[in-house]
Amino acid sequence: MDLSDARITAVIVLLLGAATFALERAGYRATVFAFLLVVLAAVERRPPWLSILLSGGFALGSFYLINTVLRVPLPVSRWGW
Amino acid sequence: MEILSNLALGFSIALTPQVLAYAFIGCLFGTLVGMLPGVGPLTGISLLLPVTYGLNPTIAIVMLAGVYYGAMYGGSTTSILMRIPGEAASVMTCIDGYAMTQKGRAGPALAIAAIGSFIAGTVSVVGLMLLAPPIAAVALKFGPPEYAALLTLGLLVLAYLSSGSTLKMLLMALVGLLVGLVGIDQMSGFARFTWNVPELADGVGVVPVAVGLFGISEIMLSARSSGALKVQKPRLADLVPSREEMRASAAPILRGTLIGFLVGVVPGSAHIISSFVSYALEKKISKHPERFGHGAVEGVAGPESANNSATSGAFIPLLALGIPSGAVPAVMLAALMIHGISPGPQLMQSRPDIFWGFIASMYVGNVVLLILNLPMVGLFVNLLRIPYAYLYPFILALCLLGVYSTNQSTVDVWIAIGFGVLGYFLRKLEFDTAPLVLGVILAPMLELAIRQSLAMSGGDWSIFAKRPIAGTMLALVAALLIYNLLSRGWRTRVGLEEK
Numbered sequence: 177m178d179l180s181d182a183r184i185t186a187v188i189v190l191l192l193g194a195a196t197f198a199l200e201r202a203g204y205r206a207t208v209f210a211f212l213l214v215v216l217a218a219v220e221r222r223p224p225w226l227s228i229l230l231s232g233g234f235a236l237g238s239f240y241l242i243n244t245v246l247r248v249p250l251p252v253s254r255w256g257w
Numbered sequence: 258m259e260i261l262s263n264l265a266l267g268f269s270i271a272l273t274p275q276v277l278a279y280a281f282i283g284c285l286f287g288t289l290v291g292m293l294p295g296v297g298p299l300t301g302i303s304l305l306l307p308v309t310y311g312l313n314p315t316i317a318i319v320m321l322a323g324v325y326y327g328a329m330y331g332g333s334t335t336s337i338l339m340r341i342p343g344e345a346a347s348v349m350t351c352i353d354g355y356a357m358t359q360k361g362r363a364g365p366a367l368a369i370a371a372i373g374s375f376i377a378g379t380v381s382v383v384g385l386m387l388l389a390p391p392i393a394a395v396a397l398k399f400g401p402p403e404y405a406a407l408l409t410l411g412l413l414v415l416a417y418l419s420s421g422s423t424l425k426m427l428l429m430a431l432v433g434l435l436v437g438l439v440g441i442d443q444m445s446g447f448a449r450f451t452w453n454v455p456e457l458a459d460g461v462g463v464v465p466v467a468v469g470l471f472g473i474s475e476i477m478l479s480a481r482s483s484g485a486l487k488v489q490k491p492r493l494a495d496l497v498p499s500r501e502e503m504r505a506s507a508a509p510i511l512r513g514t515l516i517g518f519l520v521g522v523v524p525g526s527a528h529i530i531s532s533f534v535s536y537a538l539e540k541k542i543s544k545h546p547e548r549f550g551h552g553a554v555e556g557v558a559g560p561e562s563a564n565n566s567a568t569s570g571a572f573i574p575l576l577a578l579g580i581p582s583g584a585v586p587a588v589m590l591a592a593l594m595i596h597g598i599s600p601g602p603q604l605m606q607s608r609p610d611i612f613w614g615f616i617a618s619m620y621v622g623n624v625v626l627l628i629l630n631l632p633m634v635g636l637f638v639n640l641l642r643i644p645y646a647y648l649y650p651f652i653l654a655l656c657l658l659g660v661y662s663t664n665q666s667t668v669d670v671w672i673a674i675g676f677g678v679l680g681y682f683l684r685k686l687e688f689d690t691a692p693l694v695l696g697v698i699l700a701p702m703l704e705l706a707i708r709q710s711l712a713m714s715g716g717d718w719s720i721f722a723k724r725p726i727a728g729t730m731l732a733l734v735a736a737l738l739i740y741n742l743l744s745r746g747w748r749t750r751v752g753l754e755e756k
Contacts, residue, residue, distance in 0.1 A: 177685050185477040185681055188653065189674060192473070195657060196670040208654050215650040222646065234651060238658060248307045248662045 187219055203253030204243075209235040260386065263609060267617030270610055276319055279312070280618050283320035284625045287327020291347075292335050292637060293648065298328035299694075300472035302588050303464045304655050306595070307662035314596035315611045319618040321592055325585055326378060326568045326619075330626050333370040333561050334634055338363055347564070349536040353549060353556030360552050365498035369506050369554055370561040371630045377514040377562035378623040381569035384518050385576075386616050392577040393602040399578075401709035402721050406730035408703045411580060412696065413734055423741060425688050433696015434703070436461050443701065444708050456668035463591045463698050465660050465669040467584060469676025470683075470690040472656045476649050477681045496631060498554075506558035509539050513562030520563070521570020522582070531567040532560035569619065576600055576612060580702070584691045587698040 195211040202210075212231035216222045243250040270276060283305070290301035301324045309317035332347035337354035350370065357366040399407070412430050439450045440460030451457040498506070513535040520531040539559040540549045549556050574582045579601030581587035593600055598611060605612045630637075660673045680690055714720035722728045 179685075181478065181481050184480045185678075188473075188477055188480065189678060192653065192657065192670075192674050192677075196667050196674065199657075199661060199667055199670070204658075208657070211657075212650050212654055215653070216647070220646040220650070230647070230651075234654060238654075242308070242658065242662065246308050247311050249665060250658075250662065251665075 184219075191215060191219075200251045201253065203255075203257055204250040205235045205239050205257055206253060208238070260390070263613045264386065264617060266609060267613030267615070268620075270315060270614035271319070271617035271621050276316055276614070276618060277621065279316045279320040280323050280622050281625055281629075283323020284327040284330075284622055284629055287324035287329075288331035288334075288626070288629060288637060290324065291328030291331025291333075293652075297471055297475075298325050299467050299585050299588060300475075300656070300659075301328060302585065302592070303468045303472070303663075304659035306464060306588070306592055307659060309592060310595070314593065314598050314608075315614045317592060317596055318589065318611065318615050319622075321589055322572075322615065322619065323622050323625075325589070326565060326622060327626060327629075329565045329568055330371065330374055330630050331637070332564075333374070333557075334367065334630070334637060337366045337370060337557070347532070347561075349532045349560040350557055352536070353551075353553045356550065356552035357554065357557065362502075362552065364496040365502050366554070366557050367634055368496045368498050368631065369502060369558050371627055373506065373510040373513065373558045373562035374565040375623050375627045376510050377517060377566035378569065378626070379620060380514050381518045381521070381566040382616060382619045382623070385569045385572055385619070388522075389573050389577040389612075390605060392573060393605055396578050396602040399602075399726070400724070401706045401713065402724050402727040403730070404580075405703060405706035405710055406721060406727040406734070407578070408580060408699055408706060410730045410734050411574075411582070412692070412699060412703075413737055426692050429683075429688055429690060430692040430696045433693040434700040435696075436466065436693070437697040437700020438704065440701075443705050444712075454668060456664070456666050460701065461672060461697060462663060462669055463588055463694060464663045465673035466676050466697050467588055467694050468656050468660050469673040470680035470694060471584075473653070473673060473677025474680030474684060474690075476653055476656075477677065478684060479645070480649050496634075502554045505554050509535070509555040509559035510562045512538060513559040514566045516559075517563035517566025518570040521567035522573050531563040535559040535563035576604060576615075577602065579604075581695065581698060584694040587695055590698060 191211060191214060195207050198207045198210070209231045212234060213227055216227035216231060217224050239250055242248050271280070286305060287298065287301060290298065302321050305321060305324060309320060312320070329347075333350050333354070336347040336350040337358055340351045340355035354366045354370065357363065412434075413427075437460065439457055441448050441451075441458050448458055513531075516535045516538065517531040520534060536549075536556060536559060539553075539555045540546050543549065543553070543555060545553075571582045571586050574580045575586040575590060579590070579599060581590045590600060598604070598608060656673065657670060660669050661667065663669060683690055683693075710720050711718070720727075721731055
């Protein structure tokens, strides 16, 4: 069995696990922002400014679309974000 | 005449602006997920499922069906232009579609694929419309023993018809059945295999299982291919096929439509198998089989028509019997159940608005897809210019979002991650994971049908043999198993003799 992609698989599993753990504690927006930022900037080594822009845009945009427009509740942290 | 009046009712629902808008969104989203490697129709439907909660059930199923057949259209674009099947059913289109692209005939290949898909999609909906009501009428006579026998037969046929080892398929179906048994026992109310996790009382959901096995595991397997793809952009003027290409495609489109529809009705990965069967048939009956693999237009027309036709065929068992024939209809069944609708023989009488609205929306959806796919193909392929390193993190975030919002439960997300890891290893070991998903959704139905049958007979198992329909279906199950054992024994003996 070819396990040459085992490293990236392990990284994905760990990051998904961390995001799942944080989801209801830190809220959807912060969790998804941090998850995307880590994958884009640290794992894929993309430019930091672009990673911040894309992660922030997706986290806020998807929350607005799903939670606010389509009214499917998404987790919010105890601090309200 | 009754069919026409029912169809008129369907169109009165399907042509309302709201339904049209959601059919368009479903088709557009489906086309995009069909084009993106790593996100098939199953993941697409699972991701869109939470969005349908606030919608009425007709709109929900219209949108989700749009994703299904939109993905079939979208998958062909990447196959023809880049030799990358966006989803598994487009594998056969890669061979001659890409060869046509290399010869500078990408436009006609895309046009033939779209026209073939449109004709197949439309004709097969007529078949669905004509066949589903009589099948449902017969199914009304079914009791629990007949359903138990039918579900057993369906699972077994799936294992036989899927690609790869039958033993592996049966093993996957068995694992799916075991996973499907988690949760509260429907007859006694006892919790089984729930490990004191309250969220597991309702069982393991089909969405986290499907997203894990088909979405997350696919990302794990393809995350390293991070480069941008080289994309050819066809111009609108280049799309017109020649008279010769149109003539050569006509018969393969009709044959593909018929094959796709018939294969679609039978349980299994219908759209994948149908395109393989269609390609093999076209090559076999061609006067010039040597042209196949070098840009034969029949090799695009046949499989593309077959995989689109199969999507309509696959809805017959779901709508008429309430039994999904594959992983995608299984997720559609879950979607309907979330809305409190049980597809099956009673659906046509109890909710004609849903049944006929859905049928009519499929006609509309095929027109929407033709309009979407031909003029806008150049626009869509731009998506593939984005390097995969930028795409996969967002697909993972969508998986997380889709699974969580189904039940607002992190337990479901953990399950999806677990099945993602399982899917990664299973696919490395060349297991097809579709029977596992089907097993998960069929297990509660099968168990309930068996136990209700036994309750009817006071625990006497012969009830399955004594009832004619159930007995016939179980005899078929036995015949299939015996045939497989005998042919395996024969092959082994021949193999030994050759040695």
